[in-house]
Amino acid sequence: MKKPWEYVYVIRPIEPIENCLRYANGKWIEDDGKPDLAFIGLDAKGIPIAVHVEIPYKNILWQWRSNQVWHCMFDGHVERWLENRDNHPNVIAGEKAMEKCAELYSVANGIPVPIYMMNPWIEKGKLWRIEDDGRLTPVKPPEKIECTLCIKHLHQSREKEG
Numbered sequence: 001m002k003k004p005w006e007y008v009y010v011i012r013p014i015e016p017i018e019n020c021l022r023y024a025n026g027k028w029i030e031d032d033g034k035p036d037l038a039f040i041g042l043d044a045k046g047i048p049i050a051v052h053v054e055i056p057y058k059n060i061l062w063q064w065r066s067n068q069v070w071h072c073m074f075d076g077h078v079e080r081w082l083e084n085r086d087n088h089p090n091v092i093a094g095e096k097a098m099e100k101c102a103e104l105y106s107v108a109n110g111i112p113v114p115i116y117m118m119n120p121w122i123e124k125g126k127l128w129r130i131e132d133d134g135r136l137t138p139v140k141p142p143e144k145i146e147c148t149l150c151i152k153h154l155h156q157s158r159e160k161e162g
Helices: 089-105 148-161
Strands: 008-011 018-022 038-042 048-054 060-066 069-074 109-114 127-130 136-138
Touching (some): 008 048, 008 089, 038 089
Parallel strands (some): 048 109
Antiparallel strands (some): 008 127, 018 038, 060 069, 127 136
16 A cells, blocks of 8 residues: 555645636646646635645654644654655645746745645545546545654653653
């Protein structure tokens, strides 16, 4: 099974977007209701927005926030998590969305859709990963989740206590 950062993801806006354009492999077509890598347009207040998926950094399986603290569930070594993602299709689409939004409206407000727990796109079923055969699979959090950082900290604390 692929890791989260190896998939390409598509979304649908969860709020109405006026003058909505979808990415369509960089062609920027009028929104036709299909999921895509990015969308641009105006939010309900008329503010220019660029909505796109923010892929996880390598080795992060899930992120979530609890009690004002960010937690991460890693796969493998924590030290390797800041690897280059610049050539990933979702990163490219996000950058292109910001550029196109700025070109059309002279400003761009990015709305990255991260893959983390309690994400409204996940909760509303508006975030999918593209499988190798082209099927769209809704992104869902795992049933069992453990924070790698908390476990590591707990082990370090126990080692100090002796």
